[in-house]
Amino acid sequence: MDIISPTAIDFQPKVITNGEMYQRVLAIIDFPDRVGPGWLSRIANMPGIVTSIHATPTDPHELLNQIRVSMGELEAKLLQGGNAITLNRVEQQYKGTKHLIKKIDNESQAVFLVTVVMLVTAPDMDSLNERCKRVESALAASNMRGRTPMFKQEPGLRSVGPYRIIAPEIKELAARNMPVETIAAMYPFVYSGINDGDGVLLGSDKDGGILLVDFWVRDGSRTNSNVTLLGRPGVGKSTVYKKILTNENARGTKVIMIDPERECRDLCKNVGGDWINCGGGGKNGLINPLQIRQVPLDDDEEKDEDRLFTKEQINQGPLALHFQILRTFFKLYFGKETTRLDITYLELALEKVYTAKEIFWNTDISKLSNTDYPLMQDLFYWLEDMARKESTKPIWEKLMMLMRPAAVGADSALWNGYTTINPSSDFIVLDTHNLIEADKEIQQAQYFNVLGWSWNKVAEDRMQKVIIGGDEFYLNVDPENPEVLKFARNTSKRIRKYEGGLMVITHNMNDFMDKSVRRYGQSLLDNPVYKIIMGQGENDIKSLTELMHLSEKEIETLQTGNRGEALFIAGNRRLHATFEISPEELLLFGKGGGR
Numbered sequence: 001m002d003i004i005s006p007t008a009i010d011f012q013p014k015v016i017t018n019g020e021m022y023q024r025v026l027a028i029i030d031f032p033d034r035v036g037p038g039w040l041s042r043i044a045n046m047p048g049i050v051t052s053i054h055a056t057p058t059d060p061h062e063l064l065n066q067i068r069v070s071m072g073e074l075e076a077k078l079l080q081g082g083n084a085i086t087l088n089r090v091e092q093q094y095k096g097t098k099h100l101i102k103k104i105d106n107e108s109q110a111v112f113l114v115t116v117v118m119l120v121t122a123p124d125m126d127s128l129n130e131r132c133k134r135v136e137s138a139l140a141a142s143n144m145r146g147r148t149p150m151f152k153q154e155p156g157l158r159s160v161g162p163y164r165i166i167a168p169e170i171k172e173l174a175a176r177n178m179p180v181e182t183i184a185a186m187y188p189f190v191y192s193g194i195n196d197g198d199g200v201l202l203g204s205d206k207d208g209g210i211l212l213v214d215f216w217v218r219d220g221s222r223t224n225s226n227v228t229l230l231g232r233p234g235v236g237k238s239t240v241y242k243k244i245l246t247n248e249n250a251r252g253t254k255v256i257m258i259d260p261e262r263e264c265r266d267l268c269k270n271v272g273g274d275w276i277n278c279g280g281g282g283k284n285g286l287i288n289p290l291q292i293r294q295v296p297l298d299d300d301e302e303k304d305e306d307r308l309f310t311k312e313q314i315n316q317g318p319l320a321l322h323f324q325i326l327r328t329f330f331k332l333y334f335g336k337e338t339t340r341l342d343i344t345y346l347e348l349a350l351e352k353v354y355t356a357k358e359i360f361w362n363t364d365i366s367k368l369s370n371t372d373y374p375l376m377q378d379l380f381y382w383l384e385d386m387a388r389k390e391s392t393k394p395i396w397e398k399l400m401m402l403m404r405p406a407a408v409g410a411d412s413a414l415w416n417g418y419t420t421i422n423p424s425s426d427f428i429v430l431d432t433h434n435l436i437e438a439d440k441e442i443q444q445a446q447y448f449n450v451l452g453w454s455w456n457k458v459a460e461d462r463m464q465k466v467i468i469g470g471d472e473f474y475l476n477v478d479p480e481n482p483e484v485l486k487f488a489r490n491t492s493k494r495i496r497k498y499e500g501g502l503m504v505i506t507h508n509m510n511d512f513m514d515k516s517v518r519r520y521g522q523s524l525l526d527n528p529v530y531k532i533i534m535g536q537g538e539n540d541i542k543s544l545t546e547l548m549h550l551s552e553k554e555i556e557t558l559q560t561g562n563r564g565e566a567l568f569i570a571g572n573r574r575l576h577a578t579f580e581i582s583p584e585e586l587l588l589f590g591k592g593g594g595r
Contacts, residue, residue: 011154015128021121022128025149025156026135027174028116031182032143033096038187040116043138045208048131050119052160054171055112055183060104063111063177071097103179114178115171118146119160149173194570200247202568203580211577213570215248215501215530216465221571222529225467225501226492230509231534236564238263240532240579241469241505242589245427246271248467254426256454257469258447262433266590273427278450279434280413286420287449289329290353291373292322292365293456295487318365319354323347325452328483333445334402336480342402345395349386353379376416380407414446421453430454440475447475448484455491458500468495469503474511477521485512485520492527504528509540509547522547531569532577535561 006019016023032039044051074094078087103109120135122128132148139146149156155167193209202211215225227244231237242264249255249271257264268275278285330346331338353374354360383400387393405411421430430450435443447470454468468491470476476484492502504524506512512521525531525547536544536558544550544558554567557576568577581589 011157013151014148014153015125016153016157018121021123022125023122023157024120024128024132025153025160026118026120026132026146027149027156027170028118028139028144029147029174029176030143030145031176031178033092033099035182035185037185039142040186042207043118043135043142043144044186046135046138047208048121049135050121050160052117052119052162053183053186054115054117054159054166054175055178056114056166056175058111058113058177060111064101064104067097067101071101100177100179103181109179109181111177111179112183113171113175114183115159115166115175117156117160117166117170117174119157147173192575194573194575199251200244201580202243203564203578205568206576206578211568211575213530215244216499221573223571224496224527224529226495226528227501227503227530227532228525228528229503229505229532229534230507230536230540231532231566232507232537232561234563235535235561235566236579237505237534238592239564239581239586239589240534240566241471241503242267243579243581243585244503245467245469246585246588248465249273249427252426253465253467254428254457255467255469256428256430256457258430258432258450258454258471260432260436260443260447260472260475261592262431263471263592264429265431266592267588268427268429270588270590271427273425273429274423275429275431276421276423277434278414278421278430278446279432280411284420284422285430286414286417287453288370288373288375288417288419289326289415289449290350290375290379291370291419292318292359292368293325293452294318294459295321295325295452295455295490317361317363319359319361319363323350325487326350328481328487329445329448331481332448332478332484333406333441335441337402342395342399345392346399349379349382349399353382370419373418375418376403376407376412379403411442414442415449419453428457443475444478444481444484448487451476451484451487451491455495458495458498462498464499466495466498466500467503468500469505471505473504473506473524474508477511477514477517479514479516482517482520485517485524489520489523489527492524502528508537509543513543529571532566533558533569534566535559 008017008019010017014024016025043049071094074090074097077090078094081087100111104111118135120128120132122131136146149170152169155169158165159167159170192207193205193211195210195212196214196217197212199212199214202213204210215227229237229241245255245257246267265275276285278287327343327347330343334342356378357372357374359368359373380400380403383396383403387396387400389396406415408416432443432446432450435446451470458466458468476488478484488502488504495502509525512518512524514521533544541555541558545555550558553576554574557565557567564579566577566579568575
């Protein structure tokens, strides 16, 4: 008791000094004649307010007699006349009394004697006075009136506590008759926020309700843990995703973040994670594209033209599936110069190179180590050897020259070698910033390579919660080669079966809405249960409105684009969210991503 008791408590005519806090008791003495749903919720949920509602049943017969007497007095006042303001008030009281009689007689509603008491708390007197003014203004806006019980703050404090005590002097001041229908419509404790009881405390909604979100909840419309984060530069995307990833990691979730802009290096080091340079600048950041990995398969109901893998490839084994991955990788890397015939010849070369390593269509890859796979230079030297033969020399020469940079040239630091990534923590940042000035083909190919490695880590353990985050995801959008989006779509659909979630982070929605990629890109927007849509440009808002049927208020939120605010969607819930970041979190996040 000594620990939770205030150091001192002092009652003054209008103020209570409770330890280091200042408090004031207010009682509502006038209520509106007509009310709507949740008519007390806005007042009760204001910051720094504790609301106590006391309701005592009354005898309806005795009450009707009292009302008839009261109505007679009101009729007499109306007949006597007077100034317009007084007559208007009396007339409103008379109508309200008639309405109450109707509720009791015609609808047989029970009537309660209701007292509503509020305790306003603030750290200093100026804040207390300001907060009380806001409460009184809010009451007036709702056709209610509050009064401070002068010299009655002590009984007021007893009445507002959770003791089922209503002091007689407070009851005499503020008790009013109220039908049960009106009491039921108060909804004083309604919050429009989300409170899962556990999870990440993101901030609050516009009504002050908290956003405590457990991204792993499976309930009703919340069927996966995928997140889409959209927002133009400068609205706070980086801070938001860092908050989610940091808090999830603290709760035991493995985090794998693909970071093209080097925004997460400070954060990664501050949490003791593995920062891995996958941009060709580190010996521990190499991912061998020729190493066979597990892949996210298409759903059975997927149309043939939308599938990343054919059913024949799935039945043939891991190497056949990896050949499709390599088709996409080399098409990204070689660019538009590549023909279908080129890819066919390249696959012939790949078959020979894998056979030389004793890897066949039916090989069990679980028994292979990183050093059992062929390297880019093995493929290059085989192509070089074939180019010396006269009959098919031109096409082999072309493929040899296309392969040369990745095998022995400028890009060999990226891809020519055994996989060296071996993280020791559960917070992994795969940094590709060194490629920021590289050709688009190199950026896309490496992003795809890193995404494939990340999926493989998810597939290793179905029981481990894993979030794959992909920043600047627009880099994967290529109308000429939509296979990367197909891979991401498959990941988004299947990752929920592996206790995982995919977080797609990008600037503009329209990047994904080109006609040639829309059916894949749109799924990355439709599939995630959680959508965080921050400030958007006019064209993006138009597309979002068509896709998601945004309301005028939601459109206004996106147009305003205040930093740290967003339209937050969780299943079928839509909220105007304000993300709240503590100074300690900002220090942890570091400087990457700007301020």
